[in-house]
Amino acid sequence: MDKAKRKEVEISKDSFSYMCVEGKKQDKNIFFFHATGFNAETYIPFFLKLDELLDNQYSIYALDQRGHGLSKASAIPSELTSWQTYFEDGKNFIKKFLSSENILMGHSMGGVVAARLAYDFEDKIQKSILIDPVLQPQSLKFQIPFFNISNKSFISLLNFFKKNRASEMINNAKKRRSVFSDKEEIFKHYQGRGAFTNWPEESLKAYINGGVIEEENKINLSCAPEWEAKTFAVSYAARTNFIKKLSKQIYVPYASEASTLSPEVRDLLSSNANFLFEKIDGSHFFPMEEKDLICSKISTFIRQND
Numbered sequence: 173m174d175k176a177k178r179k180e181v182e183i184s185k186d187s188f189s190y191m192c193v194e195g196k197k198q199d200k201n202i203f204f205f206h207a208t209g210f211n212a213e214t215y216i217p218f219f220l221k222l223d224e225l226l227d228n229q230y231s232i233y234a235l236d237q238r239g240h241g242l243s244k245a246s247a248i249p250s251e252l253t254s255w256q257t258y259f260e261d262g263k264n265f266i267k268k269f270l271s272s273e274n275i276l277m278g279h280s281m282g283g284v285v286a287a288r289l290a291y292d293f294e295d296k297i298q299k300s301i302l303i304d305p306v307l308q309p310q311s312l313k314f315q316i317p318f319f320n321i322s323n324k325s326f327i328s329l330l331n332f333f334k335k336n337r338a339s340e341m342i343n344n345a346k347k348r349r350s351v352f353s354d355k356e357e358i359f360k361h362y363q364g365r366g367a368f369t370n371w372p373e374e375s376l377k378a379y380i381n382g383g384v385i386e387e388e389n390k391i392n393l394s395c396a397p398e399w400e401a402k403t404f405a406v407s408y409a410a411r412t413n414f415i416k417k418l419s420k421q422i423y424v425p426y427a428s429e430a431s432t433l434s435p436e437v438r439d440l441l442s443s444n445a446n447f448l449f450e451k452i453d454g455s456h457f458f459p460m461e462e463k464d465l466i467c468s469k470i471s472t473f474i475r476q477n478d
Contacts, residue, residue, distance in 0.1 A: 175223070176216050178242070183264045186245035188235060190265070191216065191382075193223050195231040199272040202474075203289070204234040205262055205282030209400045211241030213382020215279070217374045218459045218467065225471035230275070235265050237282070239399040241382050249402040255281065259288045270296055275474060277301040279459055280432055281403065283424075284412060290422070291414040300422045301470055304456050306407060307415070307437040348400070350393040355380050358391070367457060375460040416441065423473040424449045425466060427456045448473070 176193050191212040195201075204219070206212055212234035219232050238261050239247030245261070262285045266274070274297050278286030283305030290300040352358045358380050362368045368376055385392045424441075426433040428451050441447050452458050452466060459466055 176213075176219060178213075181265065181268060183245070183261060186238075187243065188238075188245055188261070188265065189242035190236060191219070191232075191234045193219050193232040195223070195226075196228050197230065200230040201269055201271050201273065202230045202232045202275045202277055203262075203266045203269070203286070204232060205237060205258075205278035205285040206234065206240065207280030207282055208403045209240070209395050210379060211382040211395070212236050213241065214375065214379040215459060216378045216382075217372070218463050221463050221467040222471060225467055226474065230474075231269075233266075233269055235262065236382070237261060237285075239403070240395045242385075242394060247396070247399050249396075249398045252399070252402045252406060254406050255284065255403075258285050259292075262286075262289050263292055266293070273298055275299050275301070277303070277470075278305070279303040280456065281306050281407070283307075287412070287415050287418065287422075290418055290420065294419060297420055299420060299474065300418070301473065302422060302424045303459055303466070304426045304432055304452075305424065306432040307412060308432075308434045309436045348393070348397045350397050352391050352393075353389075354391055355384065358384065358393075370455065370461045371457065372460065372463075375463075416444065418444070419446060421473075421476075422447050423470065425452045425458075425469060426450070427458055428453045429455045432456060 176191050179190055179192055181188050181190060189212075202222075204212070204215065206214060213236075215234060219234065223230070223232060236243040237258055238245045239252075258281070266276075266289060270293070274293070276286040276290050276297055277300065278284070280303070283302035284307065286300055287302055287305065290297045349361065352361065359376060362380075363371075363373075363376060368379075383394050385394050424433065424438075424447060426438070426449065438449055442449065450469065452462065452469075454462050
């Protein structure tokens with residue numbers, strides 16, 4: 173952890189926290205965006221392994237996205253209407269650190285943020301790594317404002333979301349326990365359960381260290397259940413048609429079990445020669461569960477054509 177430093181930055185008059193692993197070169201950067209409900213520090217074991225494989229040539233910047241980690245930016249659930257909020261925060265974050273060589277990377281929702289920034293900063297980004305990104309058919313097909321959707325189509329869309337996996341994630345997030353007596357209680361509560369079933373201790377402890385607010389006699393998860401649930405709920409409003417237009421090299425490792433990248437989207441994007449898809453054995457959380465394997469694959473992709 174000594175090599176990874178926590179820092180703060182002001183974005184649009186809001187205070188954001190981020191983790192940084194400083195590299196030897198001043199002109200090589202990797203920008204990372206985490207999954208919904210997690211935080212930048214969760215991925216420190218992953219960052220340190222990747223840093224080792226890349227011979228400390230790149231600086232890694234990982235933002236605690238709005239409503240997550242130790243960022244203090246305003247996060248009012250009723251004001252979150254789409255992932256555009258995350259796109260704008262990410263855009264303003266990387267603007268502060270862009271150099272001559274920039275690589276974007278993100279996991280789950282963070283993978284979609286990274287893809288959006290690759291599109292917005294096409295002339296400044298060399299490569300992108302989208303780790304099991306949240307991409308479903310509806311996010312590519314419904315590219316028109318809701319007021320132009322017929323009542324029949326709107327009802328069909330609502331029914332779709334009532335049945336799909338997003339609905340389950342929303343309900344689980346709303347019910348998530350968020351208040352504990354100390355970090356040890358959080359660790360015992362989550363170890364070997366749910367999303368954390370196969371996580372190594374170091375990753376779970378990193379998640380806890382980077383995602384709690386300590387108060388007198390209690391400790392709270394910093395990502396409020398209501399904010400996490402709203403992030404899942406508005407995932408359908410993330411217009412992602414831009415992904416089909418990305419023109420730089422993109423590596424997309426996806427989970428063999430319960431992937432958030434749909435086969436339909438994968439088939440659609442496979443016609444773009446810039447995309448390299450690879451199935452990774454494991455769950456959606458393989459960056460934690462299979463750190464050595466995925467870091468090896470990512471470092472190989474980054475070094476190609478150097």
